[in-house]
Amino acid sequence: MLVRPLPALAAFFIALLAATSTPVAHAQSKRDLAAAATLQQRMDAAEKRYRDALLAEDEETDGTVPGAALTEMQAVVAACAKQKGCELPKMLATYERLLKATPQDGEGDPGSEDEDPIDEADLATDYVPGSADAAALLSEEGQRFVRMVQFNPAVQAGIRRWLTDMRPSLMDSYENYRYMQHLMSPAFKRNGLPEALLFGILAKESNGKVHVGSRAGAIGPLQFMPATGRRFGLGNDGTGFDTRYDAAASADAAAQYLVERMAQLDNSIELSLAGYNGGEGRALRVYRGSGGRSFWDADVYSQFPAETKDYVPMVVAAAWLFLHPKEYGIRWPKVNSRPAVIRLQQPASIYELTICLGNYGSRDGYMRALRNLNPRWSADSTMPVGTTLNATTRIASLYNRYCTRGQRLQLAEQLVASNVQSALVRIGPMTSASGEASAGADASGAAPTQFAPPAKPKPQPAKPKTHKVKRGETLSAIVRRFDCDLGDLAKSNKLKAPKYAIRPGQSLTLAGCKG
Template sequence: MTHHTLRQRLYGFAGSCALMGALLPPMVEAANLSAGQDPFAASPAPTESTSSRRSPADTHASGFWGELALHPGDAWQRLRANFAWQDQWRADAGHDRVQYWIDEYSSGPRNIAAITRRARPWLSWIIQQVEARGLPGEIALVPFIESSFDPEARSHRGASGLWQIMPRTGEALGLSRNRHWDGRLDVVRSTQAALDYIEMQADQWYEGNIELSLAAYNAGAGTVNQARRAARARGQSGDYWDLDLPSETMDYVPKLLAIAAIIAEPDRYGVTLPDIHGGPAFARVPVTRRISLDEAASLADVSRQRLGELNTGLRTGIAHPHQVEELLVPAGKAQPLLAALRTPSSSSSSGQNSIHVVQRGETLSSIASAHSVAMNDLARWNGLEHPDTLQPGQQLTLSDR
């Protein structure tokens, strides 16, 4: 059973050779999904399953899409229509391995229902991304086994986010991180990066074979390539089901197929899936001026907690256009915030938010940190050739406008 990418993708966004060299180690840790630690297996509190928890934080993104142009309807129906592997695994060598995980997961239907409820804000959009790339619909369910669909999931090995991306891999894929921002926690950017990576590895190493790329996503291309060579030396074809891999990776694709099989026929397994509309769950609003999440929540008429849950990449309560390009807001709530960001606020036009008066003991670094801007930008905006010569009472502009 294989599925191949529909096209060869370009790898130039980080330099093909350098990027692939950086990504040979495992991209992710599969959220500790070894036996006994699976998020679906008998865990009375599935929200505490695979990784240490964090309180909702905040986010960022890339270009204004407005309301997402998803087809209306039921997200589960759309997902099932894109499943590509469900008729194949039952007759394949992996049948027993998949059936084992179907039995395991279906023994805890409430856990699956809880995780699918957590997927509600993201699933329709992720299905759209997977569909647009011509990938099997099953790929939209990778976050189930990686993070239990928790955008703030963190593993003890350092993997973070919905797709459990490791720091080094995130940097290679352009997911920057600092104390204000972590692109691995941003659902929009991390999803795009993870799908790019899955397709890129499939084309680079495996003639478009997505199953092998998923194995490499979990264990690293070096591990998978070595296992393929060993399988071929034994006279086997070297596809995923032939490989002798770490136990977590041996279970990786079977778990994915098992979850998809249950979602394909939830009644058969006693699972009740929450209603998830196929239409837009969120909209993306460009950040054109410095704005706090408290202010944005008030303008959009949503709770601060809800806005933080949608913007988990933002690690502080302030979005600045030099660090954050977009905010996500619930669908239907974008226009008031968009209008406010297009029109300078009274405090901004009077200079209250755009000017900082230097106090005794302050440094350019401390001022930049307090206002969530880069120190180099602050120096450039104010023409400071010697940033260490600030004087009390000196006024600094906090933007390039």
């Protein structure tokens, strides 16, 4: 971002200090003192402009203001060296403060090897167990999650999936989580649960998209069913808003739910996750019936549905990658997630804000972040003046620059207000090349009540009606491949829960499948 290398300025200032370091007694007039005070004011103002530019983070400020501020500082220092009564060491102290506040070469740029650290300053300051904070989780001694789960071929297969065809989903999940981290992670920390576990569940359940819902009725970032949500305080808050969509409330409910499950299931994360996905009653019955054996015991594992057999290792795999990104060559997206608030200066919808904000600092723009942080508002609802929206410092800066006035705001308003019907015009009946009205038009010029037969749709490739099971293929893999409803597929092929056993060569009727 800097337009002038700080080391070069440092050399300039040090040389200047060396040249003027010999003290000389001067009688200082009021004019000298006033001139020295003016120089100090200029230096303070330049420092403030520079620091403000670091925080502003918009396209033009990033490039021009810092360079101008540094040029001004250099001019002030040069003038100070010639001015009686001006304290050059004090001026250089200002520069040193600036140097300490400025990222050095390579820090945070796309070519560096630094990871995007979890910024504890972004999180709530509530007391949490030290062993559960992010710094402890990322340290070798604090990886309680790693010691609490089994790293086995099933988890490795999950890691392979997250790092291949599901890598975009993993990256999206991380980026979405970082915007909501300050809302969600404190609940897990208060309950002594690893943050990595929260990320794994979020990634598998919703990819961090707050408004996702399932056909079974589960909604929100952590996909609570209505009845389970009510048990843990989620549901209609009296205004018509379902708090299962709320990131903080759903995280708190999930933490309570998992603490309850782990207390019943000998602190087994895998069995607790099986209960989260496949039903707590089933998990407890299987656990007690097996005498407390591990989820990975063949007899225990076989009693869970295919979806749960897939769910547990995938959550553990995502959590593992959250803790070990560098080992697997992962560079998480850089996310400016420091919380801020926007107060609308004029009516707007999230669609309109998304357009005028642009996508500076983000590949995909800020629609998902705004929706996740403000789940009460639908994307196309016009919000009144004075509405307070949760955002980040970057979004707030872009809003103040582009969404309160100017050309981009006007374009956003025009685009949001546009519709297809306004593009259509009705002039009158069509005429032939000879200038006569089209055949069948009556004397008034009105078109006849006659319609051409609709064009025949292009034939679509036939969807497969059956599928022959291949060696090593599971029912969950078939469900994913053909986008099937597990219940419909199992019913039509008389597959009995919970095993849903299939064999190589078996022909399955693909009922309830879209693909």
